[in-house]
Amino acid sequence: MLQLANTSIQARLEGIQAAMAMACQRADRPTMPTLIAVSKRQPLDRIEALLALGHRHFGENQVQEAQEKWPELKQRYPDIVLHLIGPLQSNKVKQAVALFDVIHTIDREKIVDALVQETKQQPLHYLMQVNIGEEEQKAGIAPQQAETLWQYAASKGLLLSGLMAIPPAGEAPGPYFALLAQSAQRLATHELSMGMSDDFESAIRFGATYIRVGTALFGERNA
Numbered sequence: 001m002l003q004l005a006n007t008s009i010q011a012r013l014e015g016i017q018a019a020m021a022m023a024c025q026r027a028d029r030p031t032m033p034t035l036i037a038v039s040k041r042q043p044l045d046r047i048e049a050l051l052a053l054g055h056r057h058f059g060e061n062q063v064q065e066a067q068e069k070w071p072e073l074k075q076r077y078p079d080i081v082l083h084l085i086g087p088l089q090s091n092k093v094k095q096a097v098a099l100f101d102v103i104h105t106i107d108r109e110k111i112v113d114a115l116v117q118e119t120k121q122q123p124l125h126y127l128m129q130v131n132i133g134e135e136e137q138k139a140g141i142a143p144q145q146a147e148t149l150w151q152y153a154a155s156k157g158l159l160l161s162g163l164m165a166i167p168p169a170g171e172a173p174g175p176y177f178a179l180l181a182q183s184a185q186r187l188a189t190h191e192l193s194m195g196m197s198d199d200f201e202s203a204i205r206f207g208a209t210y211i212r213v214g215t216a217l218f219g220e221r222n223a
């Protein structure tokens, strides 16, 4: 974990970007992943500080919380790209589609159906969440069912562009990142949303194209 506790948002952002560049260089990767600033339960002034620095990719894990802060910010900064990285309930699909640009958490047929209904006019960018550690309490489709759901979405005209996962807490994440990358390869897709504050450098080594960083960038969240 980057030790940036008492530094400004700008210093944190620069520290993370430098660590990202280093990880890419070590992995012999020509392109940097996209850094998603995970702004859930963060005070608005920290978000504003990042916007003022030109950062535009943000992630939220709850539709309702996102609705409270982002409509106004998106009006002021039309090039914001907002990512939904938490579970999506079917009764929130309409609101989610109106606000978010990328949904990382497609994990069942019912959500595919609801999205197909809602997004005929305005297609978004979608990733499928895989429960890569097969943990009971975690969202995401079981790894063995990923291909079936992928094909189901394709058959309904919902184009998925990659996979997202959160490895089990307290274990070395590398093997899980590798598994997700293998699944993506089998599905012939290349977007990989993986890696958080503690493990984004490892995720980059395994091919992450999106990393989702909260506390290392903003500091601790509100309870």
Ligand SMILES: *Cc1c(COP(=O)(O)O)cnc(C)c1O
Pocket (backbone or CB within 6 Å): 038, 040, 061, 085, 086, 166, 196, 197, 198, 212, 213, 214, 215, 216
């Ligand atoms: C909160 C959250 C993150 C960011 O976690 P940090 O440890 O604060 O970087 C990343 N991904 C998801 C899905 C999250 O819910």
